[in-house]
Amino acid sequence: MAAESAQVFTLPGWQGSGPTHWQTRWEALHDFQRVEQHDWQRPLRGDWSARLDEVVGDAAGPVVLVAHSLGCVLTAWWAAHSRHAHRVKAALLVAPPDVAQPPLNHILRGWAPVARQPLLFSAAVLASSNDPYCSLAQARALARSWGAGFEDLGPLGHVNAESGLGDWPEGHAALRRLMAQAGC
Template sequence: MSATVLILPGWQGSGPEHWQMHWVRRRGYTVVEQNDWLRPRRGDWLARLDETVVDTPGPLVLVAHSLGCIQVAAWAAFSSHTARVQGALLVAPGDVETAEMKEQLPGWQPIVRQPLPFRSILVGSQNDPYCREERAQALARDWGAQWVSLGAAGHINADTALGDWPEGHALLQTLLKE
């Protein structure tokens, strides 16, 4: 049975030009919908991911962007369903421990730093305004994720104009083939 791909957008969701939504439209991947994209509550987001994992048959691969990466790490630390996940593509994690983000996203600190119990790839950028490259590399190390740098690609979102982002999809394919 091939794995189901679950898309985990970050804070404020992913708009129609975001590469995640291109993948949803073109490949039929499933978005883990949240009740409130603007005021994300950590417990609600973790519960929603756990419910989706339980309700989705077969193996899973997670594709997270920004706050979604922080969500995956927090979820993996408590869920008894992590064995269902064969891998995670984590893109442009948002550093919720900065002073500005602590204020805007209360309750998301501290970032869970324990190794993920599944294979993961973390894609970061040299000039991400929401997470310094060194910080993203440290998260990759802590989570046991393979580090991939996109160079100067900002927050790797719609503003980066990646469209369908075939390079990212190639990374996802390596996780799907496991």
């Protein structure tokens, strides 16, 4: 299966990804499609999961997910419950948050606990050593429980627009490696 045949969907986290976020830039540069959610400010796990299920179910072929922050937690939850999870060939999971810890447990009610079942597709977790929303040890533990590869990105904050990554070619290279390993 050629890389062109995989449909790549981005899954932003809480509040979406703004114009300078690497996900938004990748959408423009690589023709990736964002999974739009009804409410970026007050995310409901069930609503977000239903929307992802609809998008993956309607996809024309194999799917690759590129998730950031709460999008990582969404991916794990959705994959544990969806009949469409087999359509996903790979997932790049960047900066998963620890939704069980303050302040996120108060802001993002209903997202904990995080699904910890092994993912049925190739996955890689990329995490920062100084992410204010998740320790490196917790990100590594999530990767282990999901059966995903793990990469310590060093001190990049929450790996978002404030991290000043621009087009983030290193992240895109990690996505290409993951897709090649998954055969898409």
